[in-house]
Amino acid sequence: MTETASRPTLEAVAARAGVSRATVSRVVNGGEGVRETLVERVRRAVEELGYVPNQAARSLVTRRHDAVAVVIAEPETRVFADPFFALQLRGISKELTVHDSQLVLLLTEGREDYARVGRYLAGGHVDGALVFSLHLDDPLPGLIHGAGVPTVFGGRPGWSDGMRVNGPTVYVDSDNRGGAREAVRHLVGLGHTRIAHITGPLDQTCAVDRLDGFRDVMVDADPRLIVGSDFTPVGGERAMRELLERCPELDAVFAANDLSASGALRVLRERGRRVPEDVAVVGFDDMLPVAEQTDPPLTTVRQDIEEMGRLMARLLLRGLEQRGRDEQGSVGGAPSSVVLPTTLVRRASA
Amino acid sequence: MTETASRPTLEAVAARAGVSRATVSRVVNGGEGVRETLVERVRRAVEELGYVPNQAARSLVTRRHDAVAVVIAEPETRVFADPFFALQLRGISKELTVHDSQLVLLLTEGREDYARVGRYLAGGHVDGALVFSLHLDDPLPGLIHGAGVPTVFGGRPGWSDGMRVNGPTVYVDSDNRGGAREAVRHLVGLGHTRIAHITGPLDQTCAVDRLDGFRDVMVDADPRLIVGSDFTPVGGERAMRELLERCPELDAVFAANDLSASGALRVLRERGRRVPEDVAVVGFDDMLPVAEQTDPPLTTVRQDIEEMGRLMARLLLRGLEQRGRDEQGSVGGAPSSVVLPTTLVRRASA
DNA sequence: TTGAAAGCGCTAACAC
């Protein structure tokens, strides 16, 4: 532990430099319209005293915080077994850094945490929020709306467009449906006909969209070939066993993400089915540490997760700027949602 | 994006409840020493107006922030290919939540970011800092010290004890050396004699400690059996190839972490060496998604990473409380470093 | 028990 020395204030710097507080403030905030010699003098005083502005005081008057909350609402353990969030965080962090904004991470581990998050958001700590992993029945959007904080969502939220209470909902998403279609078409192109799908949790839109994409191609798929799962390796194993039991003759599997695909691969190996000769497998995400590590390496649908994070931050910050420019009811130029393309990455599994 | 309504202030609540600001403040902060009827009246006004305290204003006077910075200084991409940090974060987040404190994440992607972090820490945004992944030549400790922020380190920092400028350095670490010893002894117990070691980056103390543990047991190890690496799967592959070239007759490998062990396993399989029959492999970390997923599943040294995170937060908060109690130069009761035990987890690879 | 009043450190009009 280190000591907390009491820090010098603007006042002290002003005294030392022999100018007024206002002048110091001007210099500290860019130095526009201050004589060069004074700027110099103030800079020196700042340096000598080791002055750093007190943000609480600054925020109190400017009402800006240069901080953005990232809310990750994922009760399950999964969040952290999955590089997904980490990658998004990284993209966000990079973009925020460029704009000199800080990242405040709010993780919720259960319903009890929601009140805390709501309080925090409403407490005027941050300029905006980035929100992930919404489930259909999530109370979070309500809280956020109540807190009145500008928000960009990661992944299309599940509610209908009616929710445009104050301005449209802004989100960044991948083309989950299109990506899924491409994956399944690839399997079809390889000559497979009995293609199964291991879904993600269907209370999240990305899982639903991937299922829809699967159905787009396999228009009259045998319902026994679709089995629900949860994006985890263990869930993937379970689903694969179920599938093998229901339809031993299946010849391909499209898993809703790489993690569940890895579980499926394990079961296939265990059961002596060769991949891709007996059963071809395609995943989704292109999570490198997973997809490249499986045996055989996984053919999968790539989405640029880091870019999604970066984009979310960019949209949010742009929106904040907008709002700053025209203080009331900004109409034109408000940012709108973005859907990023996906690409199929061919490896050995299909 | 959502609208930012201007929030009601203490003043407004006071007016509505027909009391003074001071009374409202008391009620909001617990309500000690206020007549029950008034408490009730104020609570109702708060409710009706949807009042939430402005934290900037509060911090300005209390000098507390109920926020802790987590600094992750890892220039390489590795940070996020590795569940390690995510797990620590999770432990930290849980503990902070209990104490109603917020987590502010500061990621540094390169030297340029350091100044920003220093500024932030010094800016009085947070009550303390939790710092990870220090490399030997890291400028971060200096910055932190300059910022005068109470800090707990994750992993023993590399500097000598002399650095106790203001109070001893507090850290939380695993018993890396002991764990390594146990791993190697296990291999010895299995009858292996030509045991190799794939190290981590030796500018981090955990990697050095694991190497030391290896040497403790293999007192006069053939230097060709020790090869440097970097904690990544690819690094592990490279190291394994190198080892196989230098010493084709090796019969066991202790890798400094699971990720590099997974790379080593892949190379061994590729070269047709059976694991564990021809070459036994032990990792370190017991990162479940890695260790259980490898083929064969990895025998490894488990460290409770989430617990480390939790403990770091706990030590920091305890220190802050201490400091709150006795405002000057707290002597007794200051928290001190903790080293957590490790355990060997036997799976199939050794 | 409650209220009045004095700031916390800073910015932003507004004068000079």
Place this chain on the structure above:
DNA sequence: GTGTTAGCGCTTTCAA
């Protein structure tokens, strides 16, 4: 250009 002044919203003595 530079200084003066009035708050931002809250907590916290100090009196009543």
